Amino acid sequence: MPKGVYLDFERPIVELEEEIEDMERLADKAGMDVSAELATLQAKLARLKEEIFTHLTPIQRVQLARHPRRPYPLDFVERCFTDWLEIHGDRAYADDHAMIAGLARFDGQPVAIIGQQKGRDTKENLRRNFGMPHPEGYRKAMRLMKTAEKFGHPVIAFIDTPGAYPGIGAEERGQAEAIAHNLREMAGLRVPTLSVVTGEGASGGALGIGVTDRILILENAFYSVISPEGCAAILWKDGEKRELAARAMKITAEDLEHLGVVDEIIPEPLGGAHADYASTARAIAEAIRRHLGEISAWSVDDRIRRRREKYRTMGAWKGPEGAHPGPRDPVPAGEADRRS
Amino acid sequence: MTWFKRDRKKIETTEKKEIPGDLWQKCPSCGDILYRKELAQRAWICSKCGHHFRVAADDYLEILLDAGSFEEFDAELESVDALEFVDTRPYRERLDQYRERTGRNDAVLCGIGSVDGVEVSIAVMDFNFMGGSMGSVVGEKVARAIERALSREIPLVVVSASGGARMQEGVLSLMQMAKTSTLLSALDRQGLPFVAVNTDPTTGGVTASYAMLGDVIYAEPRAQIGFAGPRVIKQTIGQDLPDEFQTAEFVLEHGFVDAVVPRMRLKRVVSRTLRWMLGREALPEEP
Secondary structure (H helix, E strand, C coil), X not given: CCCCCCCHHHHHHHHHHHHHHHHHHHHHHXXXXXXXXHHHHHHHHHHHHHHHHCCCCHHHHHHHHCCCCCCCHHXXXXXXXXXXXXXXXXXXXXXXXXXXXXXXXXXXXXXXXXEECCCCCHHHHHHHHHHCCCHHHHHHHHHHHHHHHHHCCCEEEEEEECCCCCCHHHHHCCHHHHHHHHHHXXXXXXXXXXXXXXXXXXXXXXXXXXXCCEEEEECCCEEECCCHHHHHHHHHCCHHHHHHHHHHCCCEHXXXXXXXXXXXXXXXXXXXXXXXXXXXXXXXXXXXXXXXHHHHCCCHHHHHHHHHHHHHCCCCEEECCEEECCCCCCCCCCHHHHHC | CCCCCCCCCCCCCCCCCCCCCCCEEXXXXXXXXXXXXXXXXXXXECCCCCCECCCCHHHHHHHHCCCCCCEEECCCCEECCCCCCECCCEHHHHHHHHHHHHCCCCXXXXXXXXXXXXXXXXXXXCCCCHHHCECHHHHHHHHHHHHXXXXXXXXXXXXXXECCECHHHHHHHHHHHHHHHHHHHHHHHCCXXXXXXXXXXXXXXXXXXXXXXXXXXXXXXXXXXXXXXXXXXXXXXXXCCCCCCCEHHHHHHCCCCCEECCHHHHHHHXXXXXXXXXXXXXXXXXX
């Protein structure tokens, strides 16, 4: 792991990695054979990673989803697709750099790609508005989806946003209308659609490009009605209670699978997606290939009907006809609750 | 040591005369004291300044529908607290409290009724129930209202009043936006009318789904209509918000609602709109 940016719970790993590097450098200089000691340290590192990354709490996963070195949609575009051609603008107001849209090929097949894109540094983050789109971002994404529909090509959405931008201009230009319009229009798209939640799936700003035939999620990504901080500020009147909020809202990939919201969890390498972009991208490409193969086989009418039914069954309630969903395994508490 | 000594052991008080607290109502806009009975007859509009009081879901049935035409559906649907959510209090307790307070199981009232003789499937949200927040039950009931419109081939009318998605149901609340919008796509395809009426307040996930998807969207005067909460926006941008921000009039000016309609004219405007959409004979001109 390159030095510089790491999370508090990653610290022991980073320190051990530095120790290993130092030993290698010293041994190299002195011409000594330290392979036995190195092997011990490497084994210790593997154990440490295993220990930390199999006991992640919900808020630690949120931290990983927001990791400054987390791969962003364009990192996956580069590794999973070919022939990338970015398109710009909503043809009404502006080009929103927080939302990327473009033409690409997946295994040679034309596909349309949309996704929220954060910046890697301050300068880029200002340009990309920290991955928080304005209405024009949602409208640009819809424009490309309609283009893909016209030519019969699938749409792949990468979701990674802290939310739709809450600002004056965003309200003036109809943030709510832009998202609502996308929800309805994505429901009726004639082409196969698939979304991958790769980082933060926060609120309507995430869902605004996420009404799709299949919903996949990276192991440490989350999907939520509001950020843990926002929830804590409103319900606990204390933004510091984000850990409680993250746990209570059941936002981890595993929780989402139990709630019937996501179709598949894509595993991340030990250490998180940022530890190995290449293997994460391979896992994503493999999952996309499999799901795209399945949903591409459906007829247009069947696809729209299945998509509608998929969302139709989401939620939990009870009435005279019984409870929905019916009896099943209880929703698991956050992993930490179960292990402690 | 105290400065003053109280001679009598206890200050005598006479029994206070019971004044019914619900006889008079102060207008929050102009401060005028209004007689509640009269206010109710005027659809809860201040006779002095025209302020539209927030009213309960049942009131809109009276305001919009022909007398005696309403038949309620799905009143029994209730939340199951799938997340077993607890913040400073358990979600179940909150639900019980609102059930008791409002006499309803959740924040929306749905059924069939007629507007000047036009049969409609109607959903009216109730802000008094947990701020009209949308969880699974609201989403499901609105979804069923849309399906009722589809199967009976009648128009849909939704009166919104909501603070947004219900946090206590987590991502399931968020998905109700997708669920309702997906069915509205079917309604759209079938060519059936949808009139959205947005009342104070219509914000968050409800605005970002069905409240903004009407073929025609009406708003009540001065109603707050927006996506993000004003406090969040203020915090994000670090500056004060313009006057009139997120009022119905502001949203009208920016092109996101079709008209601001006073409550007294709402039924007439909705029925004329529906008649136009359905190609029915027009009502006689208003005097």
